[in-house]
Amino acid sequence: MHELPITENILDIAVTYAQQASAKRVTALHLVVGQLSSIVDDSIQFYWDIISKDTLCAGATLHFERIPARLECQECGHTYTLSRELMVCPQCGSARLKVIAGEEFRLESIEVET
């Protein structure tokens, strides 16, 4: 799985912002993760505990905000939240759909001690 390089990215970004803020340490990270981004929280957490050890982020807690996938029907304009299964528009049956939410994967903010 590719969670290791991804976790390294998260660490890099957090350390950069912590240094800019002249932080002594980072206590928490707030991540926003869309349902469609195929990120496994547990593996991120697993790698995080290992790679953050000797950094400004040692011991920082990871908070995951999950964003459900929302689709907009390009035929009738109906918007709906995707359940576990892929599905056509429940209103008109069209398969012409646009993803309007659920692809997010970003670091929203960090909590630091200065």
Add this chain to the structure above:
Amino acid sequence: MSKIVPVVQEIMSANDSLAAQNRAKLDAAQVVGMNIMASPGAGKTSTILRTIEALAADYRLGVVEGDTANVTIDADKVLAAGMPAVQINTGGNCHLDAVMLSGALAQMPLDEIELLIVENVGNLICPASFTLGTHFNVVIASVPEGDDKPYKYPNIYRGIDALILNKMDLLPYIDFDLAYFRQGIEILNPEAAFFPISCKTGEGVAEWIEWLKVRMASLRPA
């Protein structure tokens, strides 16, 4: 004192910005880049060899082969077909990323080729998260994998420009519901072009090549 520092940065931004550099490098050399993704054994290398065969009279191609192990099996086949190939060993990684492609581009004679094909690591999950800087993406599915793959691995199908369904010669022997498969793709990516082919018999390859030529022409104004 504790405080909250706003960040709001895409986690993949480091990869994405390197991918943008790869793209710029390809553009400067007037090379069109195509990223091919598929599960192991779907027929990536077979399709690449068919593509070389069909285009060799008009274009020079280069191929970057990504593999998790230190082998050159696929790259050797491309070299035997007379085109430059660079093998990337991902060191166990399940996908290529922009850094790896950047290393490969440095070894590729870009000014001698017009089309760069990247054979990504055989995997339906991870390559979808890592942009490379190529101009377009193609997924190769194959009949023996089953018709439910779009439903099980939706992410890989979402950012692609063309979908090849390979091993059509096996359709009579396998319970594969083409309509069900296509509906999954429709939901995920109604715009993607669809090419049922067989690398074994050559069925459907001409349509794929036609599309590829049009694509190349639109990306490389003469």
